[in-house]
Amino acid sequence: MVASLLTPNEAAVVAGVTLRDVNRVIDERILPDRFYSVADGRRVHLAACPLVGFYFRAARALTAEERLTLIGRFSERITASLLAHPFEGWADADWRVDDDFLSVSLSPFVADADTRGARLAAARARVIEDPAILGGAPVIKGTRVPVHDLAASVAVGLSRERILAAYPGLDDETLDLAVLYAEAHPARGRPRRLSVVPAEARPAVDRMVVRRRRA
Known part of the structure; x- marks a missing residue:
């Protein structure tokens, strides 16, 4: 035990x-x-x-x-x-x-x-955490695809077809296991920005902003 x-x-x-x-x-x-x-x-x-x-x-x-x-x-x-x-x-x-x-x-x-x-157990076997890959963030074994990015994409409502199209090497089973792994091992710190952008997304502002230097 x-x-x-x-x-x-x-x-x-x-x-x-x-x-x-x-x-x-x-x-x-x-x-x-x-x-x-x-x-x-x-x-x-x-x-x-x-x-x-x-x-x-x-x-x-x-x-x-x-x-x-x-x-x-x-x-x-x-x-x-x-x-x-x-x-x-x-x-x-x-x-x-x-x-x-x-x-x-x-x-x-x-x-x-x-x-x-x-x-x-199957999810653990499909995921690896290697300091040499994305600083040790959990990724799908044999890839550089972050597990928590996949889970976040599912959580915000992106279609499975769109997610899998963005990562051609993955399949439905791997996506399911990634979501399960992320649920059992939540990411710490500030969430990463999603690498999959929804098709309906549009820029909110189309202009350059000059950053002011501190005096």
Whole structure:
């Protein structure tokens, strides 16, 4: 489990919740202590992601007290399963728990986290950070295409066709993985200017401005 520690942003992507939700399960101690660490920056175990997803996405069906009780039961099952077979076949296991009159299954949340985790791993494999390439900014492996530029282009509504036309070496799958990687690893500092300009963009001012020198 130590090898499966995720940053809060990564955990949010795998659990299918917001970053605020991930921080909340730590701050409010919703998760058992063994599923996260705050010793050297916040980290969340991959195994906790189904529990995080369950707590927030089952809120309409179950009370907070019921969800906390079930998380305690589910966490025991997860710990025992991972000690025996770390993540091997965990998406196909029976994760149903009976609690008095309730019968609740964690299986949909485990399967979802397993799928999202695999996609995140695929995104990591498609991206490289090399100090010799754009100062270490994340780029698509084998190119100089910045990952966060691709994600920003999607975020502002540029069509996939226009983005892929601007980067002929990329395909739909790579674009999807770039967006996922950027979500799990947000850029720091001031956003870069987009290298893809919308077709409808027009100059706001068509004149030269002379910069005044300070006295």
